[in-house]
Amino acid sequence: MSRFRNAVLALALLAVAGVAVAQSNKFSGVGREATPKEVAKWDIDVRPDFKGLPAGSGSVAKGQDVWEGKCAQCHGIFGESGEVFSPLIGGVTADDIKKGRVANLTRSDYPGRTTIMKVATVSTLWDYINRAMPWTNPKTLTTEEVYAVTAFMLNLANIVPDNYVLSDKNIAEVQARMPNRNGMTTQHDMWPGKEFGGTTKPDTANKICMKDCTPEPKVASFLPDFARNAHGNLQEQNRIVGPQRGADTTKPEPKAGMPVAAVTPSAPAKPENNEAKTALALLNKHSCTACHGVDKKIVGPGFNEIAKKQAGKTDYLIGKIKAGGVGVWGQIPMPAQSLPEADAKLIGEWISKGASKQ
Amino acid sequence: MKEDSLNSGRVQKAPENFLTQSGIKEVFAEGKKGRRDFIRNAFAAAAAGATVPMAMAQGNPVPTEGGDPNILNLPEHATGLGQGVAAEGYGKPSKFESNLQRRQSPGLTQTTQASVSFAPLQSLFGIVTPSGLHFERHHQGWWDIDPSKHRFMVNGMVKKNMVFTMDEIMRLPSVSRFHFIECGANTAVDWGNVAVPTVQYTHGMLSCSEFTGVPLITLLEMAGADLKNGKFVLAEGGDGSSMTRTIPMSLITSGEVIVAYGQNGEMLRPENGYPLRLVVPGVQGVSWVKYLRRVEVGDKPYAAKDEAIHYIDLQPDGLHRQYTNLQEVKSVVTTPSGGQVLLDKGFYNITGLAWSGKGKIKRVDVSTDGGRNWRQARLETPVLSKALSRFNLDWVWDGKPAIIQSRAQDETGHVQPTYQQLRAVRGTRSIYHNNAIQSWLVQENGEVKNVQVS
Numbered sequence: 001m002s003r004f005r006n007a008v009l010a011l012a013l014l015a016v017a018g019v020a021v022a023q024s025n026k027f028s029g030v031g032r033e034a035t036p037k038e039v040a041k042w043d044i045d046v047r048p049d050f051k052g053l054p055a056g057s058g059s060v061a062k063g064q065d066v067w068e069g070k071c072a073q074c075h076g077i078f079g080e081s082g083e084v085f086s087p088l089i090g091g092v093t094a095d096d097i098k099k100g101r102v103a104n105l106t107r108s109d110y111p112g113r114t115t116i117m118k119v120a121t122v123s124t125l126w127d128y129i130n131r132a133m134p135w136t137n138p139k140t141l142t143t144e145e146v147y148a149v150t151a152f153m154l155n156l157a158n159i160v161p162d163n164y165v166l167s168d169k170n171i172a173e174v175q176a177r178m179p180n181r182n183g184m185t186t187q188h189d190m191w192p193g194k195e196f197g198g199t200t201k202p203d204t205a206n207k208i209c210m211k212d213c214t215p216e217p218k219v220a221s222f223l224p225d226f227a228r229n230a231h232g233n234l235q236e237q238n239r240i241v242g243p244q245r246g247a248d249t250t251k252p253e254p255k256a257g258m259p260v261a262a263v264t265p266s267a268p269a270k271p272e273n274n275e276a277k278t279a280l281a282l283l284n285k286h287s288c289t290a291c292h293g294v295d296k297k298i299v300g301p302g303f304n305e306i307a308k309k310q311a312g313k314t315d316y317l318i319g320k321i322k323a324g325g326v327g328v329w330g331q332i333p334m335p336a337q338s339l340p341e342a343d344a345k346l347i348g349e350w351i352s353k354g355a356s357k358q
Numbered sequence: 359m360k361e362d363s364l365n366s367g368r369v370q371k372a373p374e375n376f377l378t379q380s381g382i383k384e385v386f387a388e389g390k391k392g393r394r395d396f397i398r399n400a401f402a403a404a405a406a407g408a409t410v411p412m413a414m415a416q417g418n419p420v421p422t423e424g425g426d427p428n429i430l431n432l433p434e435h436a437t438g439l440g441q442g443v444a445a446e447g448y449g450k451p452s453k454f455e456s457n458l459q460r461r462q463s464p465g466l467t468q469t470t471q472a473s474v475s476f477a478p479l480q481s482l483f484g485i486v487t488p489s490g491l492h493f494e495r496h497h498q499g500w501w502d503i504d505p506s507k508h509r510f511m512v513n514g515m516v517k518k519n520m521v522f523t524m525d526e527i528m529r530l531p532s533v534s535r536f537h538f539i540e541c542g543a544n545t546a547v548d549w550g551n552v553a554v555p556t557v558q559y560t561h562g563m564l565s566c567s568e569f570t571g572v573p574l575i576t577l578l579e580m581a582g583a584d585l586k587n588g589k590f591v592l593a594e595g596g597d598g599s600s601m602t603r604t605i606p607m608s609l610i611t612s613g614e615v616i617v618a619y620g621q622n623g624e625m626l627r628p629e630n631g632y633p634l635r636l637v638v639p640g641v642q643g644v645s646w647v648k649y650l651r652r653v654e655v656g657d658k659p660y661a662a663k664d665e666a667i668h669y670i671d672l673q674p675d676g677l678h679r680q681y682t683n684l685q686e687v688k689s690v691v692t693t694p695s696g697g698q699v700l701l702d703k704g705f706y707n708i709t710g711l712a713w714s715g716k717g718k719i720k721r722v723d724v725s726t727d728g729g730r731n732w733r734q735a736r737l738e739t740p741v742l743s744k745a746l747s748r749f750n751l752d753w754v755w756d757g758k759p760a761i762i763q764s765r766a767q768d769e770t771g772h773v774q775p776t777y778q779q780l781r782a783v784r785g786t787r788s789i790y791h792n793n794a795i796q797s798w799l800v801q802e803n804g805e806v807k808n809v810q811v812s
Binding site: 030031032034038039043045051083084105108118119120121127128132135138139180184188190191192193196203209212213214217218219220221223232236237242243244245253255290298 | 457459481497499512519554599600607609651652716721723765779811
């Protein structure tokens with residue numbers, strides 16, 4: 001009897017609990033509370049007011065070591081390189097640091113805009129290096145290394161001295177020296193809300209005019225003839241049926257009055273080259289293509305160039321892939337690569353046979 | 359390919375009259391046999407045909423054989439057995455469509471992992487972009503992520519930090535909506551002058567899909583988010599770049615922002631963020647964070663790399679506009695467009711796309727004389743908010759040079775600007791948010807070129 005009563009009581013309690021859950025959350029059973037450990041692992045963002053910045057420090061000297069080992073291949077020894085990404089450092093003056101506005105940004109003749117010319121907030125540098133660098137191994141730097149690399153970059157831009165140690169304690173002082181700290185505005189109507197104040201008036205006010213709206217228009221800009229085929233043969237980039245074809249840009253433009261090109265070959269069925277497909281997938285998987293283009297030089301030589309120079313030398317190529325090297329193609333070293341033997345073999349064979357794309 | 363299939367699009371211009379010497383011989387031979395109807399019909403056809411080339415060439419004239427070999431000679435596919443079901447478990451486009459590819463613009467980027475590929479707008483119909491042709495923008499390469507291991511976290515100014523599995527997100531009430539996504543840098547290369555030949559490269563960082571997912575506000579409410587003081591939401595990706603962007607809370611509370619897993623009836627493609635991405639209607643593509651792993655509710659904006667170093671718009675006074683998110687009213691004629699060749703004089707359907715980050719498209723006008731005179735185009739249904747709209751206009755090309763433009767107006771009344779109007783305010787170094795009217799020059803030889811007019 002008492003067992004029965006307890007069971008009924010338990011059921012009643014369950015029912016009450018169920019109601020309570022349903023009231024607080026109509027999507028019962030969906031989602032759970034994140035543990036502090038989980039949040040700490042993923043919540044890595046750092047705001048301009050330094051909310052989220054972990055305690056720590058790093059020196060310019062230490063930053064230089066990290067830079068030369070992990071950053072210089074892409075960004076150049078002084079952060080000046082534009083070979084892989086836009087240049088990071090350059091274009092700012094002592095006067096900019098004083099005023100917080102980069103003067104070169106007002107010049108239309110100034111070539112290029114470096115990161116340090118544009119960025120207003122030092123937190124952005126710290127946050128981005130921490131979350132996304134190095135490019136092929138993001139999120140592998142220690143907190144000290146992130147402080148150090150940030151300090152080194154700031155030193156390259158003459159914002160902090162050679163002996164500087166950047167830390168969570170002094171980073172606000174650095175913010176006060178950022179060369180373009182006063183270079184941003186939110187006074188525009190292109191934020192879809194009122195969070196920044198901004199304006200509500202669009203920049204332009206074109207009118208709907210239907211007749212005699214402008215004087216006789218003149219063509220003011222067009223592609224020069226030499227660029228005709230710069231994007232590949234446009235004939236092959238248009239459908240082969242319909243009201244128009246793509247222009248055959250491998251040939252000079254036909255003169256007016258000539259019958260227009262009418263015959264477009266039907267799509268040729270290309271035989272699939274599985275070896276090339278597999279090799280290209282492996283190059284991506286092992287981030288080879290971060291430094292080597294298939295048909296162009298990036299930091300290292302293009303695979304087409306290697307294939308030309310080292311045709312048939314499969315074993316040599318496999319060895320080079322695994323051991324790395326310097327001097328054959330220039331003075332930027334290629335680090336040793338750790339990848340499965342089978343993958344290295346496949347890539348080596350593919351290069352030795354000509355590094356064909358398809 | 360057989361010779362006859364090569365000529366199926368448009369055959370050579372017709373001879374003076376439609377009967378060649380051998381044809382005339384045949385006609386008279388038939389006449390001798392007494393088939394007067396044949397002769398009468400043949401000359402009637404030739405006479406009718408003869409008047410046509412004076413005005414316009416006939417696209418598909420009757421050959422001397424008395425009929426099109428593509429009609430007269432039954433092809434293999436009409437006389438044989440075709441292929442069986444499920445020959446392709448996931449069907450592919452016709453092999454004759456292989457020219458339609460998303461493509462890189464040569465020289466634009468040094469790597470393929472931090473790069474873009476452009477959608478072939480010149481060959482697409484309607485408003486939906488086939489998922490396999492959707493434009494790509496990757497910041498640190500793309501991944502194909504196991505959905506059973508993907509997690510989504512909500513934290514920050516919330517009562518309870520929460521995590522969700524994909525199973526759980528897909529259990530929640532879903533919405534499906536059509537929206538365009540356009541990269542803020544679409545048409546960037548043409549800010550100063552013409553730099554690329556075709557609409558694929560000028561406007562191809564643009565796509566439109568039906569997205570399915572859960573309104574972000576539902577998930578924020580589940581976590582008990584402080585919707586009053588939490589004015590900004592950070593969205594963060596789960597890939598190597600862990601892309602972050604600040605999202606306006608007002609757009610989230612309106613219910614428009616979606617945590618999406620579906621695209622055009624299937625799951626998102628890996629290149630587009632499989633298994634989870636943010637959909638921020640009307641806002642530039644960089645905010646539509648792919649491989650979405652976390653949102654954080656905060657009271658201040660975040661100045662992430664892609665809103666403090668890139669995706670900031672340089673103005674003539676040297677100031678950068680920050681947090682420029684909206685894609686303003688814009689349109690482009692997709693055919694005829696740059697790099698195409700019109701096959702002959704005569705009738706054409708001018709067609710194109712219009713869109714606005716502020717809502718629906720209200721009207722589109724088209725000019726064929728470089729902006730002097732305009733005609734209102736037909737807006738095809740559906741016309742949806744913050745989605746692509748398709749417009750069409752009848753046009754007879756007389757063989758003379760023509761400069762084709764389109765000009766869109768959205769439901770707020772904002773009219774797409776000319777290059778002159780846009781440059782007067784923003785200069786030519788802004789990179790982002792070029793929504794100027796596009797001009798295509800149709801030349802006498804039928805070739806269409808990307809031009810800018812003064």
